[in-house]
Every structure is written in C-alpha cells, then in structure tokens.
Amino acid sequence: MTKKKPLFDPKSLKFLTAVSSVEYSKPTLKMGALIASVFDASHGVVYVGERASEFHGSSVNLTRTNLDNWNIIHPGLEVLEWALQELKKLSPENNELAKIQFNPDHVYEEDGRVRVMLPEEKGCRIELVLREGELVDQLRKEIQLENYDLAIIGGSQNKRHLAHSLIQYLPSSIFILQKFNPRKKYKLLLLVDDSIATNKSVEWGALIAEKLGWPVRTLTVSKTKRFGAGYQGAADKAKAYFDSRGIEVEQFFLTGDPVRTFVDFAGDNHFVIMGASTLNPVKQLLFGSKPIKTLEQSDVPILIVR
C-alpha cells in the first residue's frame, strides 16, 4: 500500500461547507475552514434556503426585485456575508482574503443558484453560493456542478430523517459535525474492515492526523470471535500506511455488533472516519448500512469517505 499512488491528489481537493444560519453554523464553518486550509483545498460555502411555492413565484420575484431597489439584500445573502467575515477572521494570515469585500450587488444567477462574485484573480479560492429548495437535492446539485470532494454539514436535529438521504444521495465524501466542539481535543477513530472504501479512508485519516496532530486509533470489529484474513489484513495494511508516514497508531480489535461497538467505543471524544458502504443502494434504502446506522446512533463527528 505504501508504494501505491495516492487515491486522490490533496492539492486539487474541493470542499463544500453547508451553512444554515449565523446562530448555529459557526462551528461547522470553523471546521470547514480549518479542514480546507490544512488540505489547501478550495472552499465553497453554500446556504440552502427555503423555496417559495411556485404558485406565488411571480409575486416573490417581484418583491425581491423591488427589495433590491431599496438596497435590501436577498434573504440568505446576509448569512454568506457573515460566512465571508468569519473566514477572514479564521485566516488572519491570508492577506488576499482580507482584501475581499462582500458586495451584494455582485451576485448573479446561474444554474438555478445565486453566486456571489469574488475576485478570483486575487487567488481567492472561496466560493459563496445561495440555493433554494430541499437541502439534499440542492447540496447534490451543487456537488455535481462543482465536483466537490467533501461536503461538510452541521449536525441536524432531525438527523435520523436526513442520515439516509445524505449518505445515499450526496455523491461526495461527507463530514457530519454532530455535537462538534471546536475547543475539544478529539482522537481520530478509523473504522477498518475489508471493504474497498477502507483504503481511501485510511489516506484521509493519515492526512488529517498529519495536519491536525490528533492521535489515531483504528478499530476493527468482527461479528464472531474469529478475525478473518480479510479483516486482519486490512488492519495490518492500515497500520503499515500510518507507520510509513510516521504517524503513531493504536489498534483495537473488538467483537460484537459492528455498529453498536463503533458507537460505544467512539463515546463522545472521537472523530470517526469510515468508508462509505458498497451495498446496493436499494438494500441500503431498505435495510440501512453501517455508515447510516452509525450516523443515526452516535453523537460524534463522522467523516464518511466515498
């Protein structure tokens, strides 16, 4: 594994952070900015607002046009303006970013979204986008349009309802910041099994551990008392990969129901990384999958690598 070419080029990564409001999105935006900066990724921030019933679309559009004449900005743009200010505060060393001013007049509608024009010629790798409609549908469209590698989403109150849709339908890796506390010291918990997605999640884990300096643990769970060659081999390969990059790793092998064991082990002080399920989507819809169930049952930040 150590001699293989990396599965992705960290230099060309694109991350997308979904913000919902000034009140609740600060930790999400902070983590999004941190992750994007340590990966040197370009960073999109999207606000998904509610869409008015199409029946009264004319009336709403007419009102918004008139609000523009009164210099009252499109609802949602104030959240993006706040996001830009926060990103500036989070990267005080970024002089180019500091120079950028938010101008609500510099927005234009394209591809069913409103994009705030920021001066790309100054090396700005930030994108501010406003969308209206159903959350998963709009995030999916944004990810497909801009080829984002990772979507960073805040923990939601109705996560059980959203978990299925987010994991099944977003075509990128997903980082869900459940009960994320930026001041807390997390340990990285990598769930390792013999699935294909484990290789990629090991790479993500190694990069995050390197950049953030968090301690790393790997957890392999078997339903029976015996660990087959596949599981053992995957755990060994993961350890070898971390060793090759000089990252210390603690290995754990536990038996029991995988999801229950992940959740109990993760407690509230781990940052979980796991691979996306390779199950058929219809089976996932009907019976769920390990990532879906883990997300539903746990209260820690989870990165699901696709």
Added chain:
Amino acid sequence: MHISADMLFWVQQKRWLLVALVVGAILYFFVPHPQSLGPDGYHILIIILMTLILILKEPIPLPAIALQLIFWQVMIGGSTANEVGGYFMNDAVFFIMGSLMLAVAIVSQGLDKRLALGIIHLTGNKSWRIVAGFTAISAILSSFVGPHMVTAMMLPVALTLIRYTSDKGRSNTGLIAALLFSIAYGATIGSIGTPSGGGRNVIMMNYWAEFGSGSLSYIEWMKMVYPMVLIEIPITTFIILKTFPPEWQNLDTAVRRLSVEVAHAGKMSAKEIFSLFLFAGVLYGWIVLSEDYGLGSIALIGIFLFMAFGLVSWKDLSRGVNWGVILLFGATISIGVQMKNTGGAAWLAEGSVNLLQNLIPNIDALRAVVSVALSGVLSNLLSSSATVAVVGPVVLNLGGDPILLGLASVISSAFGYFTAVAAPACTIIYSSGLVKAPDFLRAGWKMAIMSVISLALVALVWWPLLR
C-alpha cells in the same frame, strides 16, 4: 452503482408524481364508476384528484401540472382538444395575466417610496399606529389591485423601518412579526373587497357567467363584501398587536431615517404621474366598464398603454410574470367547467350534502357550511385561486342561491392564514426569512375565528338587506 443511486434519488424526489399516477391508474382501471355518475364525470374527478396531489406536493413544475391536466382531459375525460382549448382562455385568465403584468409595471415605477411617505404622515411614530396603518392601507389597496402588488410595495417599507429600528434587527421579533403580518393579513383580508382584489374573485364571476348562475357588477360586489373588510381591519390590527407585541412603543428614529431616505427621491416625475394616471384609468375601467368589457380585457388595455408609452418593457414583463401559473389557471378552469358539464361537480355536491345532512338538518346552513369548510380548508393547502377554480363548480351545484354561496366560497378561500402557501402575501413575507411557519399558526387561528364570525355576521345581517 452510481446509476442506481441516481435512479433511487429520482424516485425519492418524484415519489408524489408516482403516487398520483398509481392512485389515478388504480381508480381508472380497477374501481368502477359509481352508478350515479357517468364514466366521463368519474374520470374528470380522477384527474382532479391526481392534480390536487401534484399541486400540493409540487414534485413537478407547475407548467407540467397544467399540461397533464390538458392531455388527460382529452385522453380519458371525454373532451375533444378543441373543447378543452375553448375553455382555456377566458376573462379570468386574461385578468390574472393582466394583473400580474400590471403589478410589474407599477412596482417598477418606484411609487412605493411615495406610498411610504404617505403612510408615515398618516400614522406618525407610534408602533401600534404604524401597524394599524399598514393593515388598513394594505387592505384597502389590495382590495382594488390585489395582494401581490401591495405586498411587493409595502414589504420594503416595513423592512427599512425594521433595519433602522435596531442594529440587531433579528432580535426585534415582535416588531418584525407585527409589521410583516400587518401587511400580509391586511392584504389578504382586503383581497375579497372587490372583484379585482384577486384572481379567485374573477374565477367565480367567470363560473357564474359560464354556468348561467347570475352575475354581480363591480359595485354590487363591493356593496356586499366591503363591509366585511371594514369590520376586519381594526380586529386584525388588534389580533396582530396582541399576538406579536412590538418591543418598541415608538419608532421615531426609524421613521425619521425612513423619511430622509424616501425624501431623496425628490418630486414626482412626469413618468410617475403618468403611470398613476394610467393606473387610475384601469381602476375606473374595472369599476365602471367591467360589466360590458370584462375585468381581464381592461387590465390588458392598461398593460398595452404602459408598453405603448414606454413605461415598462416587454422584457421586464415577461421576466416578472410566472407564465406557468397562467397556464395552470387556464387548465384548472377548463377542468372546472368539464367537472360541471360531466356531472362530476353535481355528484360531489350531492355527496357532501348527503354525508352531512344528519349533522346539520337545516339545508341552507348545510350548504353554507359545506361551501365555507371546503374552501377554507383547501385554501390552506393550495393557493386560494386554485381552490376556487376546483371548488367553485361543486359549490355552485349545492343548490340554493349560487351568488351567495359563491361569495361565501370566495371569501372563505381567503382564510388561508395558517400556512405560508395559501395567499401570495403570506408567501412573500415568509420568503423574507424573518417569520417562521409557527408564527402563522400563532396568529392564524385567531384570524380564522374572527373571519368566520365576520362572514356569518355579514351573511346573516347584511346580505338579506341587499337581496
């Protein structure tokens, strides 16, 4: 694998389209039509049921819903394409099209700044007077020009006041809700006052004419309904102030700053004066000439003049009008007429009366309850105009005085206070992001009770004096 996920996502997004199709197919293929209703009437009711599901959940764009209404009528509804097309365009559709265009033409003149100045002069600085002024002005204007235009012009005034009241605008939840709801509910209660107050009023007038149920002139409509608007204005103000007490008693700083801002607009330009003159002409035409020429034709004359004098461009009009809605109204009215022609409307009306006659033995009261309940409930789920387009033919087949029942249906379809979807004014304030769905419930139930009592009062005391 990716394709499967895409397919699954499509199914999830379009599930209500699939539900509508499956329900329609089961009813069409496996459930025989009732003895008392012919196959065409039954099929029309199936199409209406499918359409209601689609309008309610919006799994496909509105124009697509309109198109399926047309082709189903031809394919299974027993109508020819020419018959459907014949009912598609009429004065009600012309009026809806014309009033949406007029809204774009008027709002683009920037007359709202003058309006703001006028309101402030009238109300002064006190919060309760401003809320009362917003409610009254919105109701009166909306009764003539429709709630969408009034809300589009009033909302910036309210938001500017809110912006100038405090730097932390969002913490003024009481003031914000009071100002926004005074516009939305004011415009909604006003929209029943005259025929030109809303598309649904003209749709009902169209049904009266189409079904030979009689007619009401513009002035006759006003005589019957305007007293209710006048009763509701002060009570609505009271309900709003009690439900959302503003945090400030006085908005003197905000009013002063707003006055300064609108004063920058200077004196009225010749273009603005001419626009007002043209609009007054349209209003005059609606009041005096609509019996002969129809409300829609007069609205179109107004639009023609606005364009001819270069006051608004076609580009602005076509961009500002949702043509899909116009298509949908045309299609909904055409199926409403087919519902009447095939006996579907009479069957539904008879069924409703039979179902409830044990509960309400008095037939007149029963008809009134069915008319008000059907329109009131449905308008909180659909738009009020769509409600009247669908419910109108049923109500007019209940028996009794079709004019009174039609009026009761139209008025109660404006009782969509509980949700943001029923009335355009409610949708507009909701889309500002400053009021939440539960706010509509907090004030809505009080508004609904007040409106039902007002309607009963007008229907039992005032209407008998006039007819």
